[in-house]
Every structure is written in structure tokens, then in C-alpha cells.
Amino acid sequence: MAVISMKELLEAGVHFGHQTRRWDPKMDEYIFTERNGIHIIDLQKTVKLVDEAYNFIRNASTDGANVLFVGTKKQASDAIAEEATRAGQYYINHRWLGGTLTNWNTIKTRIQRLKDLQTMAEDGTFEQLPKKEVVLLNKQREKLEKFLGGIQDMPGLPDVLFVVDPKKEEIAVKEANMLNIPVVAMIDTNANPDVVDVKIPANDDAIRAVRLITSKIADAVIEGRQGQDSAPEDAFVEGDENTESIEEIANIVEEGNN
CATH class of the missing domain: 3.40.50.10490 (Glucose-6-phosphate isomerase like protein; domain 1)
Structure with missing residues (x-):
């Protein structure tokens, strides 16, 4: 069948x-x-x-x-x-x-950066930072999510x-x-x-x-x-x-x- x-x-x-x-x-x-x-x-x-x-x-x-x-x-x-x-x-x-x-270890560091930024956005850290810095960090987070979001939880x-x-x-x-x-x-x-x-x-x-x-x-x-x-x-x-x-x-x- x-x-x-x-x-x-x-x-x-x-x-x-x-x-x-x-x-x-x-x-x-x-x-x-x-x-x-x-x-x-x-x-x-x-x-x-x-x-x-x-x-x-x-x-x-x-x-x-x-x-x-x-x-x-x-x-x-x-x-x-x-x-x-x-x-x-x-x-x-x-x-x-x-x-x-082939360079998975480097990719893992970028994934960790993405997770750190996501945590900062959720735990109120961004609210304590200057607006200009938050704008830049959000752009970085969005870019990392676009390219790495689908593998951020991949164990290896x-x-x-x-x-x-x-x-x-x-x-x-x-x-x-x-x-x-x-x-x-x-x-x-x-x-x-x-x-x-x-x-x-x-x-x-x-x-x-x-x-x-x-x-x-x-x-x-x-x-x-x-x-x-x-x-x-x-x-x-x-x-x-x-x-x-x-x-x-x-x-x-x-x-x-x-």
C-alpha cells in the first residue's frame, strides 16, 4: 500500500x-x-x-x-x-x-544569543534600557529568529x-x-x-x-x-x-x- x-x-x-x-x-x-x-x-x-x-x-x-x-x-x-x-x-x-x-559550534553561539535576547524581551530587561539600544537589540533578535528560529531548540x-x-x-x-x-x-x-x-x-x-x-x-x-x-x-x-x-x-x- x-x-x-x-x-x-x-x-x-x-x-x-x-x-x-x-x-x-x-x-x-x-x-x-x-x-x-x-x-x-x-x-x-x-x-x-x-x-x-x-x-x-x-x-x-x-x-x-x-x-x-x-x-x-x-x-x-x-x-x-x-x-x-x-x-x-x-x-x-x-x-x-x-x-x-559544518560549523555547528559557532551556530550554537548565535542560537544562544537569540535565546538571551528573547529572555531579555520577556523578563523586562528591555524596559530598563535606552530606547535606541532596545531598537537595535530587537532588530538583532528578529534577524536571528528569521534565520535560526526554526533550529533554536535542535539539540545537536x-x-x-x-x-x-x-x-x-x-x-x-x-x-x-x-x-x-x-x-x-x-x-x-x-x-x-x-x-x-x-x-x-x-x-x-x-x-x-x-x-x-x-x-x-x-x-x-x-x-x-x-x-x-x-x-x-x-x-x-x-x-x-x-x-x-x-x-x-x-x-x-x-x-x-x-
Whole structure:
């Protein structure tokens, strides 16, 4: 039983890749066809690979793994923060600061500074300071919250990264690779899949597509943490009415382009 249906993927636009001239040839095995200069992702493979990613995250979470959700482009920012929070995990959704993983000790000092400023704002310390100084401290706090708020309670280096668009998040992926931290990623037709451990071929530029996949990853964390074997009610079952053939999907795609 799969955790996601081809119908869900299609409705969210997960199948739309990039323009053919922008492709990475290493993504060839995940591409079904081309329509009007756009690569169409093979959703049958995506269904299976979402399963693999889900199981990987669920099993890691059962063992207590901490998952860092990363997606800094505007299409991903909200979903990354909301789904990571729902799963009780951590996130970076604005800008990846170089060295976040490889220079974790320095990042920890900035996180401590953020916590100190938050305490000062809450315990009345700011009320005893000159207004100009408070303005500067608040600006510093807001900036630190923007970039580090999603990881301020992360106890240490994450055990797994979930990334939306490894091409955009190249530095994050490189740091994870250097530290042998597994990377699970939504990867579009323009990116190199070799840098990712668990691949989810998908449109990583559409808000609905990003939210759909990210929500499944969050579900996997929650299920793993609960230690429950509960599949979504609307799960795709091989052989049921949702088992559209890739040819049928292609026809729908073609009709949508006319």
C-alpha cells in the first residue's frame, strides 16, 4: 500500500518538470516524456520513491532521529515551517547560513544569543534600557529568529535532512554530504540526483506540489515517533481504482496543455 496516489500527485502538478533545455541528464530515468518543451516526470516512479522516502523517515524517526526540513525559496517557505512544526521537528526556511552544519559550534553561539535576547524581551530587561539600544537589540533578535528560529531548540546536528530543491539548497546538501548526514529530497528535472540519498522526483516549484510531499514527510515523522503502523485512509493501493496507467496520465497532461 503506497502512501500517496498518482491522482494526488497529478492534481498537485508534481509531474511538471523544467524546460527540456534546462534538464540534468542524470534525471533521465525519472522522466516519462516531453510536452511542449517541458519534461514530464514519471509519476509511477514518484509514487514508489515517495514510499521509499516515507519508510526511510518513519524508520529513522522510530529510532529517535531528528529531521531538519530545509526549503528557503518562497514556494517552499511556509510549508517547510508549518509541516516541520506539526511533526515536532526543525526547519530552515529563509536562508541557509554557510556552516550551519559544518560549523555547528559557532551556530550554537548565535542560537544562544537569540535565546538571551528573547529572555531579555520577556523578563523586562528591555524596559530598563535606552530606547535606541532596545531598537537595535530587537532588530538583532528578529534577524536571528528569521534565520535560526526554526533550529533554536535542535539539540545537536540533525540525523536526516529533508530538502526541497537540492539545486537551490546546494550548500546545505554539501554540508550534509561532508558529515554523512542522509539527504531526502524533492528533486526536479534540472538537478543532479547523485548528491541525494533518497530521491523524490517532483516539481519543486509549485506550492501545492511542495506542500503535498512535505506533508507526507511530516506524516512519516509523526508515525515513526508514535510507533504506529497507520497508513493514510486515502492511500493508493496497487490494483484499485486509483491505479492509473502512465499512458492515462500522459493523456490527461496532453489534454491540459491544449
